[in-house]
Amino acid sequence: MAGGILSGLNAAQREAVTTTADVVQVLAPPGSGKTKTLTARVAHLIAERRLKPWNIIVCTFTVKAANEMKERITKFVGPDCANQLKLGTFHSVALRYLKQYGQHIGLSKDFGIADTSDSKAIVKRITKQNDYTIDAGSARGRISTQKAKGIDSEQFAKTKKNVEQQEFARVYEEYEETLKASNLLDYDDLLTRCCLLLPNVEALLIDEYQDTNNIQYELMALFAQHRNVITIVGDPDQSIYGFRSAEIKNLTRMKQQWADTLTINLEENYRSSGAILHAAQHIIEQDESRPPKKLQATHTFGQRPILRKLPTAAAEADWLVAEVKRTQALSGGLLQPNDFAVLLRSAALSRAIESALGREGVPYRMIGGMRFYDRVEIKLLIDYLRVVDSPGNSEAVERIANMPPRRVGEGTIKGLHEEARLKGVSLWSMVLDVVQGRCRSATKVNNTSHTGLAKFVDVIVSAQKKLASTAAEDTPLVTLLQHIIKKLNYQDHLKKKYADDCEARWSNVEELIAQTTEASDPQQLAAMLAEGALPTIEGIERRTESVTEDALSLFLANVTLSTAGAEKAEQDGEKIQQLTISTIHGAKGLEWPVVFIPACYDGSIPHSRAEDNDEERRLLYVGMTRAQALLYLSSPGRNSQREEASMSTFLAQPGVAAYFEEHGPSIATRDVQGLAKTLGRESPSDAVVAESKRSLERDEDNYWPLTGEQPPEELAKWDRGKSNETAWSIGGMRPAAVFSTAAVTMQQQQDFTTASTTIKAGFVSAKAQYDDILEEQRLKKVDERAAQAKAVADEKPKGRKRQIEGQGSIASFFAKPSTTAKKENESCSNDVKQHDAKRTKIPLQELSNVNTVASADIANRRLMLSHKLPSTAPSRQTPRPTSRVPPAGNPYPFSSSPPQQDEDDGNPTTSDTIPTSDAGHDETTNTMMARPATTFHTTSMQTVVPQRKTLGMRRSLKGWNARGGRH
Ligand SMILES: Nc1ncnc2c1ncn2[C@@H]1O[C@H](COP(=O)(O)OP(=O)(O)OP(=O)(O)O)[C@@H](O)[C@H]1O
Numbered sequence: 023m024a025g026g027i028l029s030g031l032n033a034a035q036r037e038a039v040t041t042t043a044d045v046v047q048v049l050a051p052p053g054s055g056k057t058k059t060l061t062a063r064v065a066h067l068i069a070e071r072r073l074k075p076w077n078i079i080v081c082t083f084t085v086k087a088a089n090e091m092k093e094r095i096t097k098f099v100g101p102d103c104a105n106q107l108k109l110g111t112f113h114s115v116a117l118r119y120l121k122q123y124g125q126h127i128g129l130s131k132d133f134g135i136a137d138t139s140d141s142k143a144i145v146k147r148i149t150k151q152n153d154y155t156i157d158a159g160s161a162r163g164r165i166s167t168q169k170a171k172g173i174d175s176e177q178f179a180k181t182k183k184n185v186e187q188q189e190f191a192r193v194y195e196e197y198e199e200t201l202k203a204s205n206l207l208d209y210d211d212l213l214t215r216c217c218l219l220l221p222n223v224e225a226l227l228i229d230e231y232q233d234t235n236n237i238q239y240e241l242m243a244l245f246a247q248h249r250n251v252i253t254i255v256g257d258p259d260q261s262i263y264g265f266r267s268a269e270i271k272n273l274t275r276m277k278q279q280w281a282d283t284l285t286i287n288l289e290e291n292y293r294s295s296g297a298i299l300h301a302a303q304h305i306i307e308q309d310e311s312r313p314p315k316k317l318q319a320t321h322t323f324g325q326r327p328i329l330r331k332l333p334t335a336a337a338e339a340d341w342l343v344a345e346v347k348r349t350q351a352l353s354g355g356l357l358q359p360n361d362f363a364v365l366l367r368s369a370a371l372s373r374a375i376e377s378a379l380g381r382e383g384v385p386y387r388m389i390g391g392m393r394f395y396d397r398v399e400i401k402l403l404i405d406y407l408r409v410v411d412s413p414g415n416s417e418a419v420e421r422i423a424n425m426p427p428r429r430v431g432e433g434t435i436k437g438l439h440e441e442a443r444l445k446g447v448s449l450w451s452m453v454l455d456v457v458q459g460r461c462r463s464a465t466k467v468n469n470t471s472h473t474g475l476a477k478f479v480d481v482i483v484s485a486q487k488k489l490a491s492t493a494a495e496d497t498p499l500v501t502l503l504q505h506i507i508k509k510l511n512y513q514d515h516l517k518k519k520y521a522d523d524c525e526a527r528w529s530n531v532e533e534l535i536a537q538t539t540e541a542s543d544p545q546q547l548a549a550m551l552a553e554g555a556l557p558t559i560e561g562i563e564r565r566t567e568s569v570t571e572d573a574l575s576l577f578l579a580n581v582t583l584s585t586a587g588a589e590k591a592e593q594d595g596e597k598i599q600q601l602t603i604s605t606i607h608g609a610k611g612l613e614w615p616v617v618f619i620p621a622c623y624d625g626s627i628p629h630s631r632a633e634d635n636d637e638e639r640r641l642l643y644v645g646m647t648r649a650q651a652l653l654y655l656s657s658p659g660r661n662s663q664r665e666e667a668s669m670s671t672f673l674a675q676p677g678v679a680a681y682f683e684e685h686g687p688s689i690a691t692r693d694v695q696g697l698a699k700t701l702g703r704e705s706p707s708d709a710v711v712a713e714s715k716r717s718l719e720r721d722e723d724n725y726w727p728l729t730g731e732q733p734p735e736e737l738a739k740w741d742r743g744k745s746n747e748t749a750w751s752i753g754g755m756r757p758a759a760v761f762s763t764a765a766v767t768m769q770q771q772q773d774f775t776t777a778s779t780t781i782k783a784g785f786v787s788a789k790a791q792y793d794d795i796l797e798e799q800r801l802k803k804v805d806e807r808a809a810q811a812k813a814v815a816d817e818k819p820k821g822r823k824r825q826i827e828g829q830g831s832i833a834s835f836f837a838k839p840s841t842t843a844k845k846e847n848e849s850c851s852n853d854v855k856q857h858d859a860k861r862t863k864i865p866l867q868e869l870s871n872v873n874t875v876a877s878a879d880i881a882n883r884r885l886m887l888s889h890k891l892p893s894t895a896p897s898r899q900t901p902r903p904t905s906r907v908p909p910a911g912n913p914y915p916f917s918s919s920p921p922q923q924d925e926d927d928g929n930p931t932t933s934d935t936i937p938t939s940d941a942g943h944d945e946t947t948n949t950m951m952a953r954p955a956t957t958f959h960t961t962s963m964q965t966v967v968p969q970r971k972t973l974g975m976r977r978s979l980k981g982w983n984a985r986g987g988r989h
Pocket of ligand 1: 052056257
């Protein structure tokens with residue numbers, strides 16, 4: 023059996039699996055097979071060291087990871103044996119023990135679990151019954167914090183100081199009494215109560231150890247104390263849950279507690295190309311307090327990652343989608359949407375990307391969160407806009423009549439709706455008649471409900487008036503939305519209802535405001551009317567009385583359009599290919615062939631509210647190391663709130679640029695074959711590749727200037743909109759009739775150069791700007807020839823910078839080199855050969871030297887790719903349609919958005935099967951002791967669908983950073 027367990031493992035992995043040491047730390051970088059190693063060690067402990075599976079605990083970070091691990095272990099030891107393991111999240115393992123041994127600490131066997139909403143409901147009832155002034159949501163959070171500190175309600179009551187605390191103490195006490203009376207434990211109780219038990223455990227194994235918190239450490243120590251056989255795997259560089267009290271210090275704490283801890287480092291990465299690893303490693307090494315570590319790529323160097331500048335968040339989204347389509351088409355359809363992931367620092371950032379994907383019909387799914395327009399706080403506001411636009415929408419009226427709560431009974435609304443249906447009128451007109459006393463309804467409407475309905479009518483009617491009275495040039499949609507938000511006291515509502523994550527939700531609302539700002543653009547509105555571009559959407563009744571009302575209809579129509587594709591994809595389930603959007607937190611442990619990380623600007627990553635910049639850097643590192651073959655990072659010059667944004671400090675540091683290309687790769691036919699081989703798929707024929715390539719208007723990433731400015735084509739569109747000849751938007755939400763990819767057709771380019779634009783005072787036409795650009799490019803050519811000559815003379819080693827034509831390709835990553843080539847590569851690992859060093863084996867220190875040399879190359883490519891505007895371009899004197907409304911003194915910048923949990927996540931009652939008995943389990947051997955819990959903090963993750971873990975050929979990069987010592 024051992025042979026089977028160990029096959030396919032490298033020497034270090036084998037050592038970690040078979041060591042006779044009791045306490046083992048396996049510390050290893052991303053993609054080095056930590057999970058694989060842990061799985062094999064479990065099998066080894068059962069098969070070789072003859073430990074009883076029911077006395078082995080295996081803790082994973084997610085339910086999904088637990089299921090995967092069980093599947094793998096089953097292959098080694100069979101299902102009967104694997105089923106006996108105590109395998110799952112900390113919470114589910116604790117639950118199993120409590121079910122089994124709870125009677126020793128006075129728990130009856132049939133206790134239930136109060137989930138988060140049960141807990142909230144209990145606290146709410148207590149505050150309501152007693153007329154307490156304390157907010158129920160925050161009281162629930164405070165109870166959790168006290169439990170985490172090990173302070174029970176009695177202890178807290180003794181230390182209470184002021185009136186407010188006394189009230190909270192009573193809530194806490196009553197909450198505990200209610201749980202006890204109902205024989206319930208909440209999530210916090212699971213771990214704290216389990217700390218009172220000391221069952222017999224022969225071995226404990228923990229995955230993702232770097233993200234354990236204090237209470238989990240306590241549990242680990244308790245579980246392990248009988249035999250002290252512990253194996254943990256982790257990566258300090260991937261510690262990203264500090265904000266949820268995860269303790270990176272638990273690594274050293276463990277070594278202090280068990281002095282004979284054996285540390286094993288795995289150093290080979292089986293996931294990413296050498297180029298991606300080089301770049302990621304360079305970023306993580308900016309943290310000088312971090313001990314140096316070895317990391318070797320087993321793949322070839324491949325395609326250098328891309329670091330792209332775009333003018334706006336909307337342009338960034340357009341570019342991203344254009345790159346997805348371009349690489350898909352150039353690969354002859356070999357790369358499918360499933361192969362792409364967009365990883366975001368904050369969930370609110372998804373809006374622009376989702377809109378762009380929706381416009382282009384690219385299906386996507388969200389992991390770790392909901393689609394933007396499905397988020398409760400957004401859905402509600404959109405419903406208000408819908409009712410303002412079309413009061414006859416009775417479904418929407420029913421949804422919002424008592425939301426936020428106005429004490430209108432649910433039965434009243436339903437009764438009125440039914441009555442309206444029978445009368446053949448809309449619910450809105452029924453409500454209006456009742457409120458204005460024009461008719462007596464058969465449905466009983468008591469005074470409280472009547473008052474509530476009157477408030478609702480006031481919101482809608484005042485909003486309609488606001489819209490009608492706002493001039494088209496006064497950003498009517500923003501004005502309308504802000505009016506509704508104010509009337510609803512929306513921010514307070516979010517604070518009350520979602521105490522735990524109200525800031526993230528408010529960020530989403532701000533993102534919606536930003537979107538209405540774009541959609542209010544007067545040029546865009548005027549152009550749409552001129553074009554007659556308003557789409558007709560089934561089920562959406564349009565009132566076309568004014569420009570502003572049309573603007574609202576158009577906005578809502580586009581929202582519907584952008585969600586329609588996603589809904590269709592959802593209905594089709596797994597059958598259809600979907601790009602993945604996730605927070606970076608939610609992408610932990612996963613991998614994709616192509617990864618995009620947009621919005622890499624200061625304030626986003628590092629996040630403006632983050633307390634620990636090093637954790638933010640690690641987050642970027644985790645995101646980057648999810649990529650197998652292609653990695654795109656990007657940053658807009660203006661974020662979606664139209665505020666100026668500068669490149670993330672992690673990426674703006676000297677030397678970083680040398681690790682990146684400035685634009686997406688060319689993909690030649692031969693690259694496609696290499697790609698097919700690696701992904702284990704059939705390679706499309708040359709004819710298919712050629713055919714799908716034909717569908718592209720642009721086969722290079724050369725529409726958006728490398729400088730991060732608007733391309734002349736976009737400016738020309740604006741010119742045209744201004745002169746009312748024709749128009750496109752500058753980004754953001756566009757009229758459905760003019761949706762297009764970021765690329766423009768040759769005809770459009772032709773139009774651009776020949777268009778006769780109306781030149782207005784203080785405004786210079788795009789044609790004139792284009793002439794300036796040509797002139798500037800001619801001058802730049804002269805400068806760059808000089809720079810090139812200097813670069814040749816300097817002859818320093820340089821990173822693989824390339825021209826867009828004949829560039830290095832991703833084939834070098836995907837194609838398997840010949841055996842001889844492999845030998846050559848390995849033999850020269852310490853004494854790097856000049857040529858190869860440029861492609862694969864450049865020590866990090868050397869790579870950082872290439873900057874000055876590369877600059878000429880970069881400039882040269884800019885010449886070919888960009889349409890840089892002259893810095894003195896007259897257009898600068900006349901502001902372009904960019905910033906409009908970012909609310910001044912905005913107290914809520916983008917908020918941190920931890921991945922949202924699946925409902926099941928962390929809920930052992932639904933996620934884990936609790937065995938009623940353990941076959942062969944000798945209960946008499948269990949030791950039971952009491953011990954108080956000291957701390958507690960819940961850590962849980964959403965479940966995610968893992969991607970294939972494809973592998974390419976191996977290639978050693980030994981010597982690349984041989985300076986790194988063992989950690
Ligand atoms: N010795 C090996 N030979 C070939 N492939 C391997 C080897 N070890 C691991 N792999 C593969 O490498 C990929 C990454 O492994 P795994 O997910 O276990 O890494 P990890 O260290 O847990 O990564 P992360 O920290 O990013 O979650 C998997 O597809 C795995 O099968």
